[in-house]
Amino acid sequence: MEYQTPQFFRLMQYAAAAERDVVELVSGGPDWNAPPAIGEGLHEFADLDGNDYQYPPSAGLADLREEIAARRGVAIENVVVTNGAGEANSLALAAALDRDAGTEVLLTDPVYPYYPGKTQLFGGVPRYVPVDADGSLDPAAVRERASDETAAIVVNTPNNPTGAVYDEETMAELVEIAAAHDAILVSDEVYDHFDYTGEFASALAVDSPHRIVTNAFSKSMAITGFRVGYGVFPDELVDGVRSRHMLVNVAGSRPAQYAVLRALRGTGPEYYERNRERLVRRIDGFTDALDDTGAEYTAPDGGFYVMARFPEFPGTMKNAERLVDEAGVAAMPGETFGEARADWFRFALVSPEIETAGRRLVDFFG
């Protein structure tokens, strides 16, 4: 496999090297603080030493798995704590493809670029289902492309990059399509704490051996660097998943797991509410600015991202570099996410300088 410097990394380097001041709306790491219990948990852990510094159980600290299982209403045996949602999604795709029940993986277009990369790493072939103009996914479009060659259907709700949130009916139908073709629905729900509609439905609502749910504390607790995530895997797959996890990583990092456990127990709903409110304000302000640029966009129902299309300014890497140099705003070119949104840009609203970015875009396009 060839290593390609990921596009987001190239663009961030380009923005950092620019001579002018640039508002960086590329990366998806929150710019707000973690819940205080994260730092408190790390301080506590730092004072332990000895046995507590040694291997945690491979599937994760028992108390952390229990806490997750209780919150998600699943059995502890089905929970595997992973090195972020990244590993959880890898384990999910490997498990779906290891079943010898097809090699095709249905992805959406636009797509989070890691999914096709992982699909290929584990021997699968990506096939794309275009989403609707507003970013929503029509289960009928998925049904049309699903076949007995389908090993997995991968969705992300709330969605990166479109901001779509899939409702309960959609999720149930996606699980049903997966089951009809002996495939696995992989639902990556890492933005679940950033639902602005109340419509978000986890795939866990449907009990089925044909669905895997992945998640992480990376976004909800603003700790993308800690690498603590998890997957909820059906009985039929969880043993194989644990085996692969153990063979590849042995276990996840214990200080990070300890801090997350502490923060799960010590963080009230107001922390998450405050972050949602901040993002809603940013989305409102930023989309108001987009109105003044003449851009087409959809206000996101969830997550961190706004996609926008500007007149006669397609979302190429070349134009992304122009935006850096001429507008002082760095945004991901839509072509990175597939063909359907090649004309668009994605703005990650995780910067304190969203207002500046909006003004600069108005100046540039207005």
Next chain:
Amino acid sequence: MEYQTPQFFRLMQYAAAAERDVVELVSGGPDWNAPPAIGEGLHEFADLDGNDYQYPPSAGLADLREEIAARRGVAIENVVVTNGAGEANSLALAAALDRDAGTEVLLTDPVYPYYPGKTQLFGGVPRYVPVDADGSLDPAAVRERASDETAAIVVNTPNNPTGAVYDEETMAELVEIAAAHDAILVSDEVYDHFDYTGEFASALAVDSPHRIVTNAFSKSMAITGFRVGYGVFPDELVDGVRSRHMLVNVAGSRPAQYAVLRALRGTGPEYYERNRERLVRRIDGFTDALDDTGAEYTAPDGGFYVMARFPEFPGTMKNAERLVDEAGVAAMPGETFGEARADWFRFALVSPEIETAGRRLVDFFG
């Protein structure tokens, strides 16, 4: 792939459930403390928050990679920081097997059980080279079994479970054999700080595109639960390795990397010397006791482990359970490590109760 509860885990559960007091010499997690700079580093990190809690570079914190590269005398570009030696070995085997230069992986017998598991996970076929009676590996035996079907040769020095340390000549010859068959020597050197002979030689001493060196801070800093390791990969392989690492794990855990960096900078040689001295004392005491049991053994040249064979008491799981129940000592059955040492037991000398274990074995066998 079937998930099998690893034998060590089964045995530890059995020992924990025993009605009598049991000295647990099964697991390989150090029983001494980490260098103080580890805890200090975690405290420092805990107070950072914000941006510092977000994604580190995928290949590891730049300062940590630089520190490793400088200490090992290699270029920073060839260093990838991993989720412990476990991930480093996985990346190494996957890289060796992805080259389409054979599917056979030469392993030693006895073998660290993770290696055959990883080999099979990445589509390789394990083939075993028996070691000599004293645990040393004769390169001629490796040469005899190597062929153009050989993708990798995996060695561990100082060795788990035999305690052998391979000298410079052996390492050079192993690299040369790998090169002659377009294969990769993977040298897992995670016990490199526990060499009691002065003979240890890293495979890094030989500059070749046919060798990968893996390592971790797990054992040397007594932080097996932190999951910070690294691999040194040749130019030809490092891009593919980085790609797989990014697709599977995104990055390692930042609090743990930060603490390790702090400890690398703030820990003097006396910390490592003290741990070596403690182990030498334990080995001396324990092998004295073994003399009184009538056991055959080789005093280890490096690492944590002593293998011993008792008269008419082969190293089966059944006998390991008898040792727990009747002697009050838990040790790994030799059959776990392959065929060559199926009659032996492995004792991990990472417990403060080594003397008690020795006395109990004398009582039981004497």
